[in-house]
Amino acid sequence: MGWEALVGLFVLLIFLGVPIAFVIGMISLLGIISIPFVPNITVFMKMFYGLNSFVLLAIPLFVLAANLMNHGQITKMLIDFCIALVGNIRGGLAHANILVSMIFAGVSGSAQADTAGVGNMLIPAMINTGYDKETSVGVTAASSTIGVIIPPSIPMVVYAGLTNASVAALFIGGMVPGILIGLTMMGIVVWKGRKLNFPIYEKTARGEVWALFKKSFPALLAPVIIVGGISTGWYTPTEAAAFASIYSMLISLFVYKTLKMRDMPGILKETLKLSSLSLFALATASALGELLGYYKVSDHVATFFMAYVSSASVFMMVVIVFFLFIGTFMDAIPAMILFTPVLLPIATSLGISSVHLGIVTVITLAIGLVTPPYGLCLLIASSIADLPIERSLMGVLPYITSLLIILILVALFPSVAFFLPQFLGLM
Numbered sequence: 001m002g003w004e005a006l007v008g009l010f011v012l013l014i015f016l017g018v019p020i021a022f023v024i025g026m027i028s029l030l031g032i033i034s035i036p037f038v039p040n041i042t043v044f045m046k047m048f049y050g051l052n053s054f055v056l057l058a059i060p061l062f063v064l065a066a067n068l069m070n071h072g073q074i075t076k077m078l079i080d081f082c083i084a085l086v087g088n089i090r091g092g093l094a095h096a097n098i099l100v101s102m103i104f105a106g107v108s109g110s111a112q113a114d115t116a117g118v119g120n121m122l123i124p125a126m127i128n129t130g131y132d133k134e135t136s137v138g139v140t141a142a143s144s145t146i147g148v149i150i151p152p153s154i155p156m157v158v159y160a161g162l163t164n165a166s167v168a169a170l171f172i173g174g175m176v177p178g179i180l181i182g183l184t185m186m187g188i189v190v191w192k193g194r195k196l197n198f199p200i201y202e203k204t205a206r207g208e209v210w211a212l213f214k215k216s217f218p219a220l221l222a223p224v225i226i227v228g229g230i231s232t233g234w235y236t237p238t239e240a241a242a243f244a245s246i247y248s249m250l251i252s253l254f255v256y257k258t259l260k261m262r263d264m265p266g267i268l269k270e271t272l273k274l275s276s277l278s279l280f281a282l283a284t285a286s287a288l289g290e291l292l293g294y295y296k297v298s299d300h301v302a303t304f305f306m307a308y309v310s311s312a313s314v315f316m317m318v319v320i321v322f323f324l325f326i327g328t329f330m331d332a333i334p335a336m337i338l339f340t341p342v343l344l345p346i347a348t349s350l351g352i353s354s355v356h357l358g359i360v361t362v363i364t365l366a367i368g369l370v371t372p373p374y375g376l377c378l379l380i381a382s383s384i385a386d387l388p389i390e391r392s393l394m395g396v397l398p399y400i401t402s403l404l405i406i407l408i409l410v411a412l413f414p415s416v417a418f419f420l421p422q423f424l425g426l427m
Contacts, residue, residue, distance in 0.1 A: 003295050006031050020334050025284035031291040038294075043287045050286025051279060054238055055161045058109075059154050061241030061274035065248045066108030067267050067274075070117035072252025072259040074219045078103055080123055081216040084209045087201030091193030093129055094139045095186055097122050101143035102182045105150035107221025107244055109157070110368050114144035114275075115377040123384045130199040132233045133387045135192070138395030141381040143185055145366040145403065148332065150178030151227050152244070155362045157237060158282065162340050165354040167237040168230050172421040173359050175227070177410050181363075184402035192398065218251045285337035297342060305346045312350045316411040319343060319357070320364050327368020331376070335365055355421075356414045363407045370396045 006027055013023040019328040025047075031388055032043050069075050082096035082103070082206065097118065104114050119140045148155050151171030162166040192198065204212075213220075225247070226240045252259035310314045326335045341363065347357045369377040372389055382392035410417045 003031075006291075014329060018331055021281035021284050024281065024334060024338075028284060028287035028291050031294075032287070035291075035294055042180065042290060042356065046287040046290050047283035050283045053161045054236075055157055056279065056282065058152070058157045058238040058241035059279060060108040060271060061238070062152055062154055062157075063113065063275045064267070064271040065241065065244035066104075066110050066113035066117070067271050068245065068252055068259070069104070069107060069219075070113065071263055071267055072256060074252060074256065074258075075100070075104060076121055077212075077216045077256070079118065081209075081212045081220075082210045083201065084204040088203035089190075089332065090200050091189045091198035092201050093122065093126050093131065094189045094193070094198065095137065097139050097142040098146075098182050098185050098189070100408035101146050102150060102179065103220065103223060105147040105178065106227060107248065108147060108150075109152040109241075111144045111147040111366065111377050114147040115141060115380045117346040118144065119381050119384045123381060128387065132196075132395075133385045134391055134395030135196075135198075136395075137378070137381045137385045137387055137392045138397070138399055139185070139189065139369045140384075141375075141392070142379045142396050142399030142403070143182065144377050144381075146178050146182055147368050148366050148369075149174045149181065149363055151175055151230065152237060152240060153362065154245050155336065155365065156331050156358065158239075159336055159340065159358045159362065160308065162337060163344055163354045163358065165358055168233070169355045169421045170358050170362075171227065171230055173238065173355055173417045174362065176420055177359065177363060177406050177417050178417075180409075181402055181406045183404060185399050188398050188402060218255050222247055235354045242379070281331065281334040282337055285334050288338065289341060292338075292342070301342045302346055309346075309350075312347075312352050313412055315347065315350050315352065318358060319347075319360060320407065320411060323361060323364040324367060324371075327347050327365045328371050329374050329375065330368070331374065332365035332368065333361065336361060336369075353414075355414055356418070359409050359417055360407065363410065367400060367403050367407075370400060374395065 009030070010023060010027050013026065014020070029043050032038055033040055078100045081094065082099040083093065086092050086095040086099060100118055101114050104118060108114060122138045123140055127133060151174055153171065156170040156174060157167060159165065160170055222244060226244055229235050229243070230237055230240050250260070269274060305315065309318060323335065326339070344354060344357060347352060348354070368374060372378065372393060378392055379389065382389055
């Protein structure tokens with residue numbers, strides 16, 4: 001089977017709605033079968049070795065930590081504390097939505113978990129308080145993308161596994177852009193709040209704020225311990241993921257007592273289901289990489305860039321446009337697995353570090369989580385609000401602007417993101 005037929009079949013299967021992981025697996029198997037003298041077992045060997053990495057163990061562990069936080073009602077405590085802090089500002093509930101996403105991102109590493117956990121509580125609350133559905137969905141879906149930018153980040157773990165880039169440098173490099181994106185989104189809420197007269201909560205008494213802070217302190221401490229431990233080298237990202245899971249379980253069971261041991265089998269089952277999707281896509285994409293190598297795709301792409309792209313800034317803009325398109329119909333993890341091995345050698349030849357490329361790639365693909373037809377975070381948020389996807393997209397568009405602004409800033413001026421990891425000696 002020629003490469004033209006494989007590309008045509010790939011497009012057809014995507015159009016028919018076949019899950020991307022299965023599409024990649026089928027294309028890999030058919031392609032390898034059609035190559036003479038290459039044994040069919042190569043596909044399964046590549047799938048196995050694609051997952052044979054200690055770093056990738058962090059994926060199910062971070063998913064487990066997020067599920068424990070949601071089931072243990074830790075997310076609700078963080079929401080209550082954030083509302084107490086900023087609820088008295090116009091649009092305070094929207095500000096709290098963004099703020100809790102930034103905190104939740106410091107433990108879970110998953111945008112989808114953020115959307116589901118925070119959205120189930122805050123979207124109905126925002127609608128009942130007087131926000132329109134478009135704003136409620138837009139703020140929740142857009143701010144949840146910070147979950148894969150502020151460390152820890154599951155896509156960054158996958159990228160590090162693909163490129164041997166420093167996970168610690170990626171994590172710390174994502175911190176400043178993630179915070180800037182959150183602050184920019186809050187600025188948009190301020191502007192829209194004045195224009196649309198967003199509601200205001202009554203000011204919370206200082207004593208109550210302090211009480212909520214003390215109650216939330218164990219949960220607020222988790223991101224500090226996780227990110228601090230990774231940046232100082234106390235433990236690896238995989239060990240940090242294990243710590244996040246154990247810590248979330250212990251404080252839910254014994255501090256807050258909002259989780260029972262009988263809940264654990266269901267949480268573990270849900271974790272296995274969610275993490276297996278990403279890991280299976282990773283396995284099949286490893287097999288596809290063998291097929292792409294046979295057809296010398298990386299050589300063709302390198303020839304194209306050498307002919308038409310002569311500077312690092314132009315290359316980064318092309319990468320952004322490319323991944324913005326890819327992200328509309330493909331999840332971040334399979335997209336990175338498919339295209340990072342092709343783009344990285346070109347980036348290196350232009351003087352772009354693997355960490356810089358990784359940060360730009362992750363932020364760009366995070367935008368795909370809120371852009372149809374894939375837009376998984378947007379789909380989750382719109383289903384919670386029972387809002388058509390077209391109206392949901394209109395609600396999220398202003399906040400996509402903030403993502404794009406910070407993305408271009410990081411792409412063209414890498415010191416914005418990397419002064420912190422450089423200061424800590426990680427780069």
